[in-house]
Structures are given as C-alpha cells and as structure tokens.
Amino acid sequence: MARGSNTVQPIRDTEKLEHMKAVLKRKNYRDYLLFVVGINTGLRISDLLQLKVGHTKNSHIIITEGKTGKIKRFPINSNLRELLDEYTIGMSDDDYLFPSRKGEHIGRVQAYRILNDAAKEVGLDEIGTHTLRKTFGYHHYQRYKDVALLQEIFNHSSPSITLRYIGINQDAIDASLAGFFI
Numbered sequence: 001m002a003r004g005s006n007t008v009q010p011i012r013d014t015e016k017l018e019h020m021k022a023v024l025k026r027k028n029y030r031d032y033l034l035f036v037v038g039i040n041t042g043l044r045i046s047d048l049l050q051l052k053v054g055h056t057k058n059s060h061i062i063i064t065e066g067k068t069g070k071i072k073r074f075p076i077n078s079n080l081r082e083l084l085d086e087y088t089i090g091m092s093d094d095d096y097l098f099p100s101r102k103g104e105h106i107g108r109v110q111a112y113r114i115l116n117d118a119a120k121e122v123g124l125d126e127i128g129t130h131t132l133r134k135t136f137g138y139h140h141y142q143r144y145k146d147v148a149l150l151q152e153i154f155n156h157s158s159p160s161i162t163l164r165y166i167g168i169n170q171d172a173i174d175a176s177l178a179g180f181f182i
Contacts, residue, residue: 008128010138023118031114038132041074045129049105054093056084137166
C-alpha cells in the first residue's frame, strides 16, 4: 500500500516530469490524464478520483473537498481544457473521469500502482498518490514564489507547513549541507 504522505516527494525535475507524462500517455490515456489533472490542479487524490465528466464542463472544477468539506474552485486552463474536451468526447456528464473496468472510478491503490509503475520506468522513487499534489505545489512555488497563495490553495495552517509539504525545506537543507565540510 502507499507510503505515508510525508515520505513521498514531488517530481522536481521537469525532464522527469515530461518523461512520466510520455510513459503514462503511451500506456493509457486515462492514466496520463489523471497525472496531468493532478499536477495542474493540486487536488487531493481522493477528490481527483471522484471527479465526473460534468465537473470538467465549465471554466472551473468545482467540488466539495472530501477531507475538509469546503467548496473549492480550480480553474481549467486552456491546455487542460483541450485535453479534457478530447478525452471526454462521447462520455456522459455522470461518467467518472477516471473509470475502472467495473464502471466505478479507479481506486487509490490502483492509482498508486499506475504512478509507481511509470515512476520505475522513469527512474523515480519516493512516488505515491500525494506526489501529484506535491508536484503541483512545488512547481507553483518555483514559478510564483508565493507561499501565502499556495498555503491558501492547500488550506494549510501556516507557510512552514506548506514549504515542508512541497519539499522546499528539504531542498534548502540539502543545498546548505552539500558543500558543508569542517
């Protein structure tokens, strides 16, 4: 089963990120889309797996988060819109976005297996279902350097929790110790 969320890491390297996309896309478009939606919205895996096609028809994905019970709005940018529109052709609004063969949505364990199989092929470890959310956070922070905004997106209680969650604190520690020798 999946390791705890504190042991999985974001995918920091953009080349590895693109390689993951390519591996997933080659294997199964649904799995590729799961990865892409996850790393571009920051949704928790539990909320991601519950998405139905109807949730993706407007300018925002609007859900009630399972963990917090809060209503959250996640914008669908033009790149994601194009992928979703192509993927959902012929699907009903009530269909799960990431269906299993049984007609339900894929489960958390299956999502973990999908991600880990692709990660092995790419040469990544410390990957789990939380990696999607952490990858979103890591790259959002790298682009905008706005921990307060990311804290709000993640609904964290403090900036330090957000920075630790996305691995920025660990990056700083690693960098400071890399050349340190007494």
